[in-house]
Amino acid sequence: MGKNDFLTPKAIANRIKAKGLQKLRWYCQMCQKQCRDENGFKCHCMSESHQRQMQIFGQNPDRVVSGYSEEFERNFLDLMKRSHRFSRVAATVVYNEFINDRHHVHMNSTQWATLTEFVKYLGRTGKCKVDETPKGWFITYIDRDSETLFKEKMKNKRIKLDMVEEEKHEREIQKQIEKAEQLKNPSEAEEDEKKAVIKEVNLENGMKIGFSLGGGSVVKGEKGESSSTARLVFEDEENEKMKAKGRIERKENSGRKNALEELMREEEKAKERSNRKDYWLCEGIIVKVMSKALAQKGYYKQKGVVRKVIDRYVGEIEMLESKHVLRVDQEELETVIPQIGGMVRIVNGAYRGSSARLLGVDTEKFCAKVQIEKGVYDGRVLKAIEYEDICKVA
Numbered sequence: 561m562g563k564n565d566f567l568t569p570k571a572i573a574n575r576i577k578a579k580g581l582q583k584l585r586w587y588c589q590m591c592q593k594q595c596r597d598e599n600g601f602k603c604h605c606m607s608e609s610h611q612r613q614m615q616i617f618g619q620n621p622d623r624v625v626s627g628y629s630e631e632f633e634r635n636f637l638d639l640m641k642r643s644h645r646f647s648r649v650a651a652t653v654v655y656n657e658f659i660n661d662r663h664h665v666h667m668n669s670t671q672w673a674t675l676t677e678f679v680k681y682l683g684r685t686g687k688c689k690v691d692e693t694p695k696g697w698f699i700t701y702i703d704r705d706s707e708t709l710f711k712e713k714m715k716n717k718r719i720k721l722d723m724v725e726e727e728k729h730e731r732e733i734q735k736q737i738e739k740a741e742q743l744k745n746p747s748e749a750e751e752d753e754k755k756a757v758i759k760e761v762n763l764e765n766g767m768k769i770g771f772s773l774g775g776g777s778v779v780k781g782e783k784g785e786s787s788s789t790a791r792l793v794f795e796d797e798e799n800e801k802m803k804a805k806g807r808i809e810r811k812e813n814s815g816r817k818n819a820l821e822e823l824m825r826e827e828e829k830a831k832e833r834s835n836r837k838d839y840w841l842c843e844g845i846i847v848k849v850m851s852k853a854l855a856q857k858g859y860y861k862q863k864g865v866v867r868k869v870i871d872r873y874v875g876e877i878e879m880l881e882s883k884h885v886l887r888v889d890q891e892e893l894e895t896v897i898p899q900i901g902g903m904v905r906i907v908n909g910a911y912r913g914s915s916a917r918l919l920g921v922d923t924e925k926f927c928a929k930v931q932i933e934k935g936v937y938d939g940r941v942l943k944a945i946e947y948e949d950i951c952k953v954a
Contacts, residue, residue, distance in 0.1 A: 589628060589669035590617055629670040636678075637687060640701040646870055648689075648885045651679045651697040726831075730936050733827055740820050831910035839872040840907040841890050845951040847877065851892035859886065863896060865954045895951040897921065897928065904930060904950040911937060915953065 565571060586595040588604060590613040595601035604610055617624050639658050655675055658664060672678040679697045683690030689700040841847075845866050849859050864877035867885070875893065877886045898904060898918060906914045914937055916930040927944040 587666050587668065588613075589666055590614065590624075592663075625669070625671055628665050629672070632665040632667065632670045633678075635664065637701070640688070640699070641703070645701055645703060646868065646876060647887065648691070648698055648700045650695070651675060651699050654699070725834075727936055729827065729831065733824070736823055737820065828910055835910055835912040836908060837912070839890060840895075840948075840951075841866060841869045841873070841875045841893070842905065842907055842913070843867065843869060844954050845905055845907065846880075846896045846954050847875070847951065848894045848896055849877065849879075849886070849888060849892065850894050851888060853892075854886070854888075858882075859884075895948055897947060897950070898952040903933075903953045905953050906930075906932075906945070906949060907951050908949045909945065911940075911942065916942070916950070918950075 586598065586601040587593070588595070588601070588610065591604070591610055593604060595604055636654070636658055640654060643657065644654060652675070667673075667675070667678070670678075672681065676697065679688075679690055679699060682688040682699065686702065688702055691698045691700075843866055846863055847866060848861060848863050850861065852860060854860055859879065862879055862881065864879040864886070866875045867878050868876040870876065870887070873890050874887060875890065877888050877893075878884070879886065895907065900918055900920060902918050904916055904918055906912055906916060911932060914932050915934045916932045918928060918930055919941070920929040922928065922944070925944065927946050928950060929941070929943050930945055930950060931941045932938060
């Protein structure tokens with residue numbers, strides 16, 4: 561067995577020493593060789609194989625460096641896409657994950673001397689969203705995948721279709737209300753005609769109607785008739801007629817009103833059925849984290865803003881105090897009720913997606929009174945809406 565064969569103790573010891581990550585300055589990208597110390601790297605640079613590789617590099621150095629830079633950037637972004645696609649993460653964390661692979665393209669062979677320069681380059685080219693904080697550089701991957709863009713386009717299309725359907729329902733309700741008013745107007749015109757006919761009959765008869773207070777006085781007509789009995793009979797008949805007309809009017813009005821209220825209730829139930837979903841998260845609302853698994857990290861019962869909704873049930877929450885970004889399921893979140901007069905968003909139910917102002921809170925029934933301020937339902941007051949269906953707006 562030779563001195564440097566595969567199974568000799570010396571070769572095994574060398575492999576054990578070279579197993580972990582070594583210093584970047586002692587790595588030769590052209591030869592893809594990692595040296596353990598400065599002396600080894602110096603000896604490698606003096607070797608014949610390294611000299612041949614450096615001659616190849618000297619013929620076209622820009623092309624070699626640009627090739628290594630493109631490969632480094634492509635592999636780095638692939639790692640971001642796989643592991644941190646929807647997260648805001650520290651650049652050092654991603655870089656440490658990237659260099660875990662011993663066979664990665666090292667940064668000293670690229671056009672970027674430091675990680676900071678590379679992060680700034682990603683921000684300038686629009687491939688990542690870059691933020692500089694006291695804790696270091698943070699990056700967020702910008703997904704430009706065609707499939708993701710298609711899903712976003714389809715989502716916006718569904719939202720527009722839902723709004724069109726709601727406006728269509730509102731127009732139908734308005735038409736039905738106008739029809740009910742048109743049915744009501746002819747009946748009022750007939751009643752006015754009847755009253756006019758009664759007045760004309762009284763004028764033709766030349767009768768003056770009088771009322772006696774105390775029972776002593778007598779009112780005479782133009783023909784000299786002074787019979788109080790006839791006057792009382794006439795008054796009783798008129799009163800009976802007026803009472804009968806009032807009863808008929810009340811029945812007609814109550815019938816029309818009941819039909820209109822029944823129609824409105826049916827429309828409300830239809831909107832409730834169509835807009836009541838098992839998911840309620842939306843962007844721009846403030847929620848409270850109720851996950852006990854996050855209590856050790858100090859996030860339990862802390863509030864945050866929903867920055868992004870993933871697959872309808874998971875939200876990316878930016879905590880208000882620490883500014884950390886968490887990914888939490890909606891089962892572990894709770895809506896937040898603002899002070900009276902604050903703005904809320906209706907996140908579920910018939911008026912889902914509408915913005916409203918909080919007018920009052922009923923703590924016994926766990927419901928609130930709100931007034932819608934924007935959209936097709938502007939000005940409508942909802943007297944009893946559950947706490948779970950409204951949430952404070954950031």
